Amino acid sequence: MPPQRATLLQVAQRAGVSRSTASFVLAGRHADMRISEDARQRVLRAAQELDYRPNLMARSLRTKVTRTVALVSDTLASDPYAGAAIHGSLAAAVAHGHLLFIGETEGNPLVEEKLISDFLDRQVDAFIYASMFTRYVRLPRLLRDRPVVLLNCLTRAAPAHHAFIPDEHEAGVTAARTLLDAGHRGGIHLVGNASERVFAARERLAGIGSAGARLAAPIECEWWPESAYEAVSRALRDGLAPRALICLNDRIALGAYQALRAAGRTIPDEVSVISFDDSDLAAWLRPQLTSISLPHYQLGWQAVEALLGPASEPAVHRLPMPVRLRASIGKAPFE
Template sequence: MPPQRATLLQVAQRAGVSRSTASFVLAGRHVDMRISEDARQRVLRAAQELDYRPNLMARSLRTKVTRTIALISDTLASDPYAGKAIHGSLAAAVAHGHLLFIGETEGDPVVEDKLISDFLDRQVDAFVYASMFTRYVRVPKQLRGHPVVLLNCLSRTAKPAQHQIVPDELAAGWSAAATLTESGHRAGIHLVGRPDEQVFAGRERLAGIREGLAAAGTRLAGTIECDWWPDSAYEAVSRALAEGLAPQALICLNDRIALGAYQALRAADRVIPDDVSVVSFDDSDLAAWLRPQLTSIALPHYQLGWQAVGKLLGPPSDPAVLRVPMPVRRRASVGKPPVR
């Protein structure tokens, strides 16, 4: 049998004080309760000698506060890149003295309903509702009336009912354009990907790219349409090059597209960045693995998680959309325009 844990009464008896005095000292209320320094030291010494730990279960039953929060996601926890958002959430929860429960639904509404019910049964104090891809969501009815922050997703309501933490994709598009124009590129800049209006990241990135190029007095020379995967990008860029396209720079909508573009350029004997500069988004592990290393605008997964829990547990404030900056990771794939 495990050894019995020390009780608050045992601490009080060893320190020679009342149970309430011991409770006030261990709760940090010795000043407002006018407890002498000598009594405080005796209580702390007794607690250390007895290896006393407060009964959190009993405290939560008494106060209705469990100091726990739950993060509910579709596939965020199992994704190798977006999992950094979990790390940021965990770190922020620890910094606020809370435990974080994590539940993954894989997009199944039945599983989601069961998870939320289980967390509510465990009396968690608040919720982070998260999405793998930035998108619009409808907050589950069960969460209404509970503190909730949306992580990497948005609600469609005109006036937000919750804080919504998302990456600043619009500014990221501007940064991608500025990275090229600051290196001297003004012509022959092509987008690679398919910026579907239904995909938040693609729509916002394209809008930012156009704004950034317009600010420099230029615009996209064209779009090489493909799916957001290497094989599709390889085929599309290869076909464009074979048909005579001679781009000076490519803006790829994500790093997987950039991988396919790299392969197509190499097969066509185009050198990066001497012949063609390449910039991308996400800053996944691919960006550092590619040769030359890829300049990419980073998704701030860790900061998204940290900010979401920080808003949930920090001082109360009016619900708003917080766009987290996406930093530029400058590497060797961007150079000056070729002389032709």
């Protein structure tokens, strides 16, 4: 049978003070209640000797504050590339003295409604509503009147809540400028499916265009190594002679690397390659891949900071995506 936890009354009795005095000391209110330093020290010593821990459940029933935050996502928590967003959220929650609950819906609206209802039954103070892929969402009905921040997603309406997303447009600008700075002016091909329906692809492509890079014919493929390998291999067999490839993610870059190597094309001497995401894969490839980093950790941290920090006007916050320069970009040959 577990040992009985010490009560506030026992702490007060050992310290020789009233229960209310012990409560004020342990709540940090000794100064405004004019409690002597001697009494404060006796209370603190008694609490330590008895290994006293406050009953948080009882406190939450009194105050209606549980110091808990719930992160509700589709598949964010189980994705290895986005786990840093969870770490950032956890770190910020701990810094504010809060616990973070995490729940996944796998995109099922019935599971989502049940999950949010369960969190509300547990009197969670606030919510982070998160998405694996940056996209527009419709906030669930149960969250519309609750303290909530959007993580890696946003709504089409005027912001009613803070939303934190990667600055994908500026990332496209960075990709283009990185190649332009290396002297590449032609023979630049986008590899991937730049569908208008995919927020990241649409924003990255717009950024590339606004930086002044002239793209040659795209190499269409799914955002996966096998598809990229087949598409790039086919393009090379058909006579394509790219000088640079902008891959829409690191998985595509992996497939492109394999296709170029199989065709006897060297990176970066003959073909420069730049990508997005800066996953672990980028540093494992040889030569190491220059990639533009998704700020997952910062997204998680900033979302919790906005939720638990000082109140401010709701806005969409686009977080920078820094380029990680490695060995996959070479100087363009003199033309």
